[in-house]
Amino acid sequence: AQSVTQLGSHVSVSEGALVLLRCNYSSSVPPYLFWYVQYPNQGLQLLLKYTSAATLVKGINGFEAEFKKSETSFHLTKPSAHMSDAAEYFCAAQVYQKVTFGIGTKLQVIP
Amino acid sequence: DGGITQSPKYLFRKEGQNVTLSCEQNLNHDAMYWYRQDPGQGLRLIYYSQIVNDFQKGDIAEGYSVSREKKESFPLTVTSAQKNPTAFYLCASSIPGDRDNTDTQYFGPGTRLTVL
Numbered sequence: 581a582q583s584v585t586q587l588g589s590h591v592s593v594s595e596g597a598l599v600l601l602r603c604n605y606s607s608s609v610p611p612y613l614f615w616y617v618q619y620p621n622q623g624l625q626l627l628l629k630y631t632s633a634a635t636l637v638k639g640i641n642g643f644e645a646e647f648k649k650s651e652t653s654f655h656l657t658k659p660s661a662h663m664s665d666a667a668e669y670f671c672a673a674q675v676y677q678k679v680t681f682g683i684g685t686k687l688q689v690i691p
Numbered sequence: 692d693g694g695i696t697q698s699p700k701y702l703f704r705k706e707g708q709n710v711t712l713s714c715e716q717n718l719n720h721d722a723m724y725w726y727r728q729d730p731g732q733g734l735r736l737i738y739y740s741q742i743v744n745d746f747q748k749g750d751i752a753e754g755y756s757v758s759r760e761k762k763e764s765f766p767l768t769v770t771s772a773q774k775n776p777t778a779f780y781l782c783a784s785s786i787p788g789d790r791d792n793t794d795t796q797y798f799g800p801g802t803r804l805t806v807l
Contacts, residue, residue, distance in 0.1 A: 589731060612793045623695075623781055623798030624734075631793055670733065674794050677741075677787055681726075683733035 582607035582675045586682035594690050599643075599658040601685050603671030606652065611673040613654040615645055618668045618684075627669070630654060641665070661689045694718065695799035697782050702804045704776075712767045712802045714782030722787045723765035724796065727751060728779040737780075740765055741787060769804065776806045 587602040605611060612631055616624040628639025635647045641664075645656045654671060666689045671682040695716040704710045716723065722741050726734040736749030740759040754773025759765055765784075769776045780803075783796040 614793075614795070616798075621700075621779075621801065621803070623697075623783075623800045624796075625798065626795055629793055629795060677794060679794055679796065681734040683731060 582611055582673050582678070582680050584671050584673050584680050584682040586669075586671050586685050588685055589683065590686045590688065592688040592690060593661045595663055596660050599656070599661045599665065599687065601656040601669050601671075601687065603645075603654045603656065603682060604652050605654065605671075605673045607673060607675050609675055610649070611675045613645075613647060614672040614674070614679075615639065615643070615654075615656050616670045616672065616681075617641075618670065620667075624670060627656070661687075663689050663691065665689055695782060695784055695797055697780075697799035697802050700800065700802060702802055704804070704806050706806055707771045709771060710769050710776075710804065712769065712780055712782075712804070714765045714767065714799060715763055716765075716782075716784045716797075716799075717763060718784055718797060719762070720784035720786050720797070721762070722785045722794070723759065724783040724785070725749075725755070725757065725765070725767045726781045726783065728781055728801075734781065737767065776804060779803050 583606045585604045614629045615627040618624045628637045630647045638644045698713045724739045725737040738757045740746035756768045782799040785796045
């Protein structure tokens with residue numbers, strides 16, 4: 581069975597600073613990987629996904645993530661944080677038809 | 692305008708009462724899911740359905756029931772057997788094995804259930 585670990589349940593960054601949200605996965609076969617964002621009291625929406633076509637994946641709102649097989653990681657980054665980026669971010673892994681979500685990381689952006 | 696709707700957004704019930712949460716989608720997706728979200732625990736799968744008239748238990752199905760009589764609808768009933776029903780409930784849908792073989796899920800806005 582696969583698992584997803586998100587290091588840091590809360591991350592704070594200053595506006596304009598680099599955003600780095602960590603995600604590591606464990607799986608017996610190469611998974612598909614996703615990042616979703618959730619704003620307060622709303623559903624999740626897809627930021628980006630890795631489908632093995634390219635290891636560096638660009639998503640919406642200036643976010644990108646790099647798949648590193650050797651590190652079993654899929655960290656989410658954004659060069660410059662904006663106040664509107666404050667939200668909760670979920671990493672997910674799909675193996676065959678099973679999707680597993682991490683526990684989420686809440687991003688706080690400090691003005 | 693395609694999407695997933697969940698109603699109501701906020702729901703209050705007395706302990707011991709069954710309550711049904713609505714989920715409707717007009718995306719023509721075959722698969723639908725129910726998740727429960729609690730602080731610090733991420734999303735946990737309650738039930739899922741890959742096709743009409745068929746559904747399977749997820750990781751935390753006890754105290755819940757579902758039906759899938761129509762492709763567009765996947766209602767969730769929280770029964771009195773659910774020990775701690777107060778939570779945020781999210782419905783999602785997908786096309787299993789989409790063009791890129793992924794199972795990208797599209798989420799509704801959620802229903803916050805509070806049991807008093």
